[in-house]
Amino acid sequence: MTDAPDPRPTSTARWQQWGSRGLTKARNAGVQTGRWAHRAWERLVASLGDEAPARPDPTQPPPGPLVEHRDAPTVISVPARGYVYSFHLHVTFAWSSTTTSVRAEALSWYARYFTPHAVQRLTRLATDAARDLAPHRAAALEAQLIRDLRRQGPWPYRRGAITCQPDVSVRLDDRVREALQPHVDRLVELECEWEEHLRQVQYAERLSRRWIALLSAHLDATGADPDFADARRHMLAAHEAAAEWIDDLLAQRPRTRHTTDPPPQQRRP
Template sequence: MTAVPEDPGPGDRRPATGAPVDGWRRRWSVRTRALGEAARVRTRRFWDGAQPTLRQLWWTEEPVTPVTTVDRRAPEPLAVPAQGQVYVFLVRATYTWSSETARPELFGWYVDYFQQQAAQRLHRLAVRCAVEVPPHRPRDLHAALTAALADDDPPPWTYARGEVTFACEPDVTVHLDERVRKLLQPYWEQRIALECERDLARRRAEYAEERDRRDRQETPSATRAGDVSEPATTAPSANRSEATGPARDAGGMPGEAGRARRGSRPDGPVESFTPLEPLLPPPAPRPAPGQRPRPGEPEPPRV
């Protein structure tokens, strides 16, 4: 059999014998550069047209904004022994937990983990403050515990686990033991009753004083109105004027001291009229029967 040579492909063709090799290479290099330039132009056009669409599809991560998660817990009250170690105080605390680094789904787990530590911390402070406080004075314990929280161990309390950080702020109130409350109940009932009676008596005295003051204000106005409408027509008696009126001179008229002390009242009833004749001097006292008159006194008329 005679082997037939296969037809060479376009890339395996060799220039014909006698053809110039340089001219063939030159044509292929020009053709290649033209195709490459056309491909670059088409690729640039495609990229410029697809770039806005690709920008919309790009994945961009925005900066994470820290979010503060807050939770409040009110566990069972703490029993703190009072002075004498017989009765106790009940310390109720509300814990406010906050964190910026904990994830919301794990926040409750971290709070449960740190809650026991915060309760023990508050219990130590309360025991130290209540050792010298009588069991019936919860206000003193509250003041001492508040001062200890402000000076010795100020909140917020910080707790950390790994990269997660928590802040705790306790709000404390103090209550009486139930046994002490029963002992103090009769005392406070009596005290409240006495204070109510005292308040009632004080209010009655105020109302009576106000009524008397109102009556005194109404009485002079009525008297002044009666004096103006019905002026006096008779002069007062000598004895009454001597006992209640101002000092008078020998002629029976008011003296200078009486005028200076009394003053002038243009609208008063005394200035509204003038007596026609001076008042007579008061009669001299008469001696008892059988008694001689004193020197300088006129003798009484003999009947």
């Protein structure tokens, strides 16, 4: 009789089976972990990237140039004629990108970096324009700066990829404004009086025109009547006087809009 084989594996076989199963589990776990890590990495890159991983919509137009408005850090003061009083400039710089490759954060950085240079350039331009202007000619200086800036066009920076367009408003010196205040108040009062006189004379001119039309129609219907003819001549004279008065008022209108400029020559009636 022969001995039957022992169905229990030997110690070496059992270790081989346990090792094989452990390696298989480790390999499967590693594959799953790698897939999860790969998906997590793709999501992280997509959230931090400049563009979404999906394809861009071809129907949407490409983004246009960016614009950032930035006020000058301080008020720019330039001397007027005589170097006693000054003009004060309030400036806002419009920084723009000429290409779509400039990001918003880059445009903001360049605006901060080039603002001192833009302030210096505008100061030189305003100083040259204000050197021969009286201290009360703020309106003239502002108009001159607007013309010069329009003629120069936007200022290029960073090889033309960034441009700067200043927007300027000029204010009077506080001492000059206080000295001009009574004069401006008087001009405003004269403006109100002038408008009241103009309304009165315009009403008189319209009323005389109506009476002339009525008298003319009555004379045409009834024939020559000395009384109505005299009244018609009187109304014609009043109408001509009112028209001359209107022309005189329009020629001598107070100049309140540009009170800091020399008054124009007024026409004598």
